[in-house]
Amino acid sequence: MSSPPAPGRQSSRLARVLGRGLDTHISLPLFALVLVIGIWALTLRFVEGHHVAAGTAARAAARERVDTYEAQMARSLNGIDQTLKVLKYAVELEGPAGALPALRRQDLLPPSLVFVVAVADSRGRIVASNPDAAGIDVSDAAYFLYHRDNNLGLPFVGATVADAAKPEPHLHFTRRINDAAGRFAGIAIVEADPSYFTSAYEIARDGERGLLGLAGTDGVMRVMRIGEQVSWGQRIGLGQGADSTITIHRGPDGVKRYTSVKRLHGFPLAVVAGLSQREQFAPYEETRRTWLAIASGATALLLVVVSLVSIWSWQLARVRRRARRAQETYAAASEGSLDAFFVLRTVRGAGGQVEDFLIEATNSRAEAIIGLPRAEMHGMHLCEMLPHYRDNGIFEDIALVATDGQPREGEWQASARRSSGRWLHRQVVAVEDGVVAIVRDITERKQVEARIFHMAHHDELTGLPNRNLMHDRIEQAIQNAARQGHSVGLAYIDLDGFKLVNDGLGHKAGDDLLKVVSKRMAGCLRRNDTLARFGGDEFVILLPGHSGAPEALVPLLEKIRVAVIEPVQVAGQMVQVSCSMGVVMYPRDGGDANALLMNADAAMYRAKDLGSNNFQFYTREMNASVEEKLVLLDGLRNAVQATLDGVAGSPHGAHGNFRLLYQPKIDLKDGAIFGVEALIRWQHPEHGMVPPQRFIGLAEESGLIVEIGDWVVREACRQAQAWVDAGLPPVTVSVNVSARQFEEARLVERVARALDDSGLRPELLELEVTESLIMRDLQKSVAKMRELKDMGVSLSIDDFGTGYSSLSSLKTFPISRLKIDKSFVSELADNPDDQAIAMAVISLGHKLNLRVIAEGVETEQQRAFLRENECDEMQGYLFSRPVPADEIEAMFDRQMAGMSARQQHGGALALALAAPAMAGAGLPA
Numbered sequence: 001m002s003s004p005p006a007p008g009r010q011s012s013r014l015a016r017v018l019g020r021g022l023d024t025h026i027s028l029p030l031f032a033l034v035l036v037i038g039i040w041a042l043t044l045r046f047v048e049g050h051h052v053a054a055g056t057a058a059r060a061a062a063r064e065r066v067d068t069y070e071a072q073m074a075r076s077l078n079g080i081d082q083t084l085k086v087l088k089y090a091v092e093l094e095g096p097a098g099a100l101p102a103l104r105r106q107d108l109l110p111p112s113l114v115f116v117v118a119v120a121d122s123r124g125r126i127v128a129s130n131p132d133a134a135g136i137d138v139s140d141a142a143y144f145l146y147h148r149d150n151n152l153g154l155p156f157v158g159a160t161v162a163d164a165a166k167p168e169p170h171l172h173f174t175r176r177i178n179d180a181a182g183r184f185a186g187i188a189i190v191e192a193d194p195s196y197f198t199s200a201y202e203i204a205r206d207g208e209r210g211l212l213g214l215a216g217t218d219g220v221m222r223v224m225r226i227g228e229q230v231s232w233g234q235r236i237g238l239g240q241g242a243d244s245t246i247t248i249h250r251g252p253d254g255v256k257r258y259t260s261v262k263r264l265h266g267f268p269l270a271v272v273a274g275l276s277q278r279e280q281f282a283p284y285e286e287t288r289r290t291w292l293a294i295a296s297g298a299t300a301l302l303l304v305v306v307s308l309v310s311i312w313s314w315q316l317a318r319v320r321r322r323a324r325r326a327q328e329t330y331a332a333a334s335e336g337s338l339d340a341f342f343v344l345r346t347v348r349g350a351g352g353q354v355e356d357f358l359i360e361a362t363n364s365r366a367e368a369i370i371g372l373p374r375a376e377m378h379g380m381h382l383c384e385m386l387p388h389y390r391d392n393g394i395f396e397d398i399a400l401v402a403t404d405g406q407p408r409e410g411e412w413q414a415s416a417r418r419s420s421g422r423w424l425h426r427q428v429v430a431v432e433d434g435v436v437a438i439v440r441d442i443t444e445r446k447q448v449e450a451r452i453f454h455m456a457h458h459d460e461l462t463g464l465p466n467r468n469l470m471h472d473r474i475e476q477a478i479q480n481a482a483r484q485g486h487s488v489g490l491a492y493i494d495l496d497g498f499k500l501v502n503d504g505l506g507h508k509a510g511d512d513l514l515k516v517v518s519k520r521m522a523g524c525l526r527r528n529d530t531l532a533r534f535g536g537d538e539f540v541i542l543l544p545g546h547s548g549a550p551e552a553l554v555p556l557l558e559k560i561r562v563a564v565i566e567p568v569q570v571a572g573q574m575v576q577v578s579c580s581m582g583v584v585m586y587p588r589d590g591g592d593a594n595a596l597l598m599n600a601d602a603a604m605y606r607a608k609d610l611g612s613n614n615f616q617f618y619t620r621e622m623n624a625s626v627e628e629k630l631v632l633l634d635g636l637r638n639a640v641q642a643t644l645d646g647v648a649g650s651p652h653g654a655h656g657n658f659r660l661l662y663q664p665k666i667d668l669k670d671g672a673i674f675g676v677e678a679l680i681r682w683q684h685p686e687h688g689m690v691p692p693q694r695f696i697g698l699a700e701e702s703g704l705i706v707e708i709g710d711w712v713v714r715e716a717c718r719q720a721q722a723w724v725d726a727g728l729p730p731v732t733v734s735v736n737v738s739a740r741q742f743e744e745a746r747l748v749e750r751v752a753r754a755l756d757d758s759g760l761r762p763e764l765l766e767l768e769v770t771e772s773l774i775m776r777d778l779q780k781s782v783a784k785m786r787e788l789k790d791m792g793v794s795l796s797i798d799d800f801g802t803g804y805s806s807l808s809s810l811k812t813f814p815i816s817r818l819k820i821d822k823s824f825v826s827e828l829a830d831n832p833d834d835q836a837i838a839m840a841v842i843s844l845g846h847k848l849n850l851r852v853i854a855e856g857v858e859t860e861q862q863r864a865f866l867r868e869n870e871c872d873e874m875q876g877y878l879f880s881r882p883v884p885a886d887e888i889e890a891m892f893d894r895q896m897a898g899m900s901a902r903q904q905h906g907g908a909l910a911l912a913l914a915a916p917a918m919a920g921a922g923l924p925a
């Protein structure tokens, strides 16, 4: 069931119907109809007026005509009656025969051409006549009988007749003649041509169809003329009284006339005058036609104009209706939109310039953004609602759209009303008489962008600017400095010892350390300075707006150095790092960010070279080391390629190549060689022998270490098997495995293949890994070590004591040997700390059933200390430097020879080995 429409809807429908009624295409035809009715009412009224006037005029003319005719007839009939009376008198005086001659003599006779004058005697015989017609008997004529029987003294008018005696129509006027005794004596006759009585007919006055006539009181026409036609004998009604009224009367010819009949005095006659109604109304008809034509023309013109205007208006209304419907649909759709809409009408000044905008329509989203109800906004001026738009360029921008019609868009941060602080996007398009602005709240997008921008330009861990942002800031600082003639200071900072903390205590500890240190460094800076983290433990400080003297930076750099070196507690331990800083000044040390950073990096390396925990200002010479690094990397790549291509055998390849030296490892108890450590050397074509410290780090950085390490393992296995094949006693060959090489997924597979290919027993291969390497990812490292161990390969921990591996974790390592780092061995004789560390490592190793080897043993004192403290093995220049493979064979030969001598002489092996140790000292290391 449909519910009755709501009152609001009803009234709006009524308003719409009324509004539609006001549409031109409806109101105009209605107005035109009223106008047409008016025109026709006036015209018909006017015509009717004319009609009445024409009738009145016709009546007047008819009356005037009958009056005139009556007067004429009265005169003519009086003349005839006068003749009758004279004739009667003459008869009475002269007798019937003498009367006419007497009158002729007296010239009292009327002209004989018009009138016949005659006298009849009492028996009805014509006794005298003029012209002569005597002897005719009229005794049976009506006029004779009338006079014989009546003696009233009145004239008699007979009927018009035409007979055999006289075929022309003629009319008799008669009077009675009495004798002296008063008896009937005869009659006096005047015979006339009836047409004589209508000779007064004038076409000009009576028209083509006018009527003049003479009727007897008996109602019979004596004569009647219509136009040129003369007739008689018709019967007409004469009405009552002397003066008959004007009547519209259809004549015998069927023509309607204004007819008037007037009785004549003294004669039994009446005059009849009639004017043709048609002829009388001819001018009126003309006028009527003219006015009707004018009215019809005006109506037609009006209809045409109104039709055209109505069609045009209807089409316009249809277009408007469609537009309004579209607008309503659009408005309805826009209600659900996330965008705010403002329909603005341009308000122009006298000169046509845009002065403001009138808000004509908005949607509910606009209410939310502006914070004003729609009803309040509508009709407001834009700059009245948001006055600051005149100052922030938005009004100008919108005005431009209204002026040139080009759409524009822009983003801005709102500063007024409800949306204050929010980011808005506007798109403004020109429409007729104004613009439409579509506004969207883009705050969230901006926030995401800002977050992305921040992430792209900041370091996640410390929140400091990253390399990208720093790069921009440096360029900006350079531009400002160039403008103002200032200098810019830039320091490249690398933490010393960070790697140990990170590798030893884990990433979390490393991260915590970085956060603390970065905060401390930031605390030393001014507001305009920038501290950025370039990744790992590298930081850069930008110090803009300096006087130019590098010394001015010294206090700040010193402050940073001191701040960094303060101990930090991470992962429950106190750790300490220092920093090495390389400092450059713009414009002295470089003209752009790249040059400055590169040179600062070089200066930082110099600071590292000089023992870390210091800062160095850049000098030109430092760059040499950077360039050298690049040249070295290039050479390294070529060397790896050459090695992989199989030219390794050639001692002097185009790019140089790698080879292995072997440093013997000695059992401290009996002084026997039980193994060797393989140490790589690179023979560079220009730089000669390059020590591993100079290129292993580079190989690590570039990833080349994986290929190089693989080659070392394979070469070491091959050599060890060669020694076995040569009949040497079993000798373990140790190979250094770097972090990246260890983490490489295929390490175990590669090692297995090297063993397979060489045929070496796995237990004759030992892999040396560092403590920090294992600690990078303890679980994975241990798993991989177990795989190797299961394969039969031995593992040892290199540089033990420099890291932070705990006793508990150490227990889980599947290792067989600990190596005391040479840094603890070098001052073993004098430094009680180093002695304590060495002793602790030896005891720890033994507790875990591991063998302990000391490296870098150069002196007898060191060896003595180690032996005293039950270190198991040693390696160092004291016995031998790293030597080529064939030297090792020689050593074994000597050792074999020494053993047989000892068997013979019981001498100490150590003494036997003293000589080769001295010989090895001269070899390249």
Ligand SMILES: Nc1nc2c(ncn2[C@@H]2O[C@@H]3COP(=O)(O)O[C@H]4[C@@H](O)[C@H](n5cnc6c(=O)[nH]c(N)nc65)O[C@@H]4COP(=O)(O)O[C@H]3[C@H]2O)c(=O)[nH]1
Residues within 6 Å of the ligand: 663, 678, 679, 680, 691, 692, 693, 696, 709, 712, 735, 736, 737, 738, 798, 822, 855, 856, 857, 858, 875, 876, 877, 878, 881, 882, 925
């Ligand atoms: N001052 C002094 N030094 C002594 C003494 N005895 C031995 N050395 C040196 O100490 C280093 C011992 O090797 P490392 O600690 O593993 O330290 C090695 C090792 O970490 C790395 N390295 C060498 N060869 C390889 C390799 O094939 N692969 C990997 N990953 N690293 C290697 O380069 C480092 C340096 O190697 P080298 O220059 O050969 O230096 C060798 C050796 O020549 C001594 O009595 N006094």
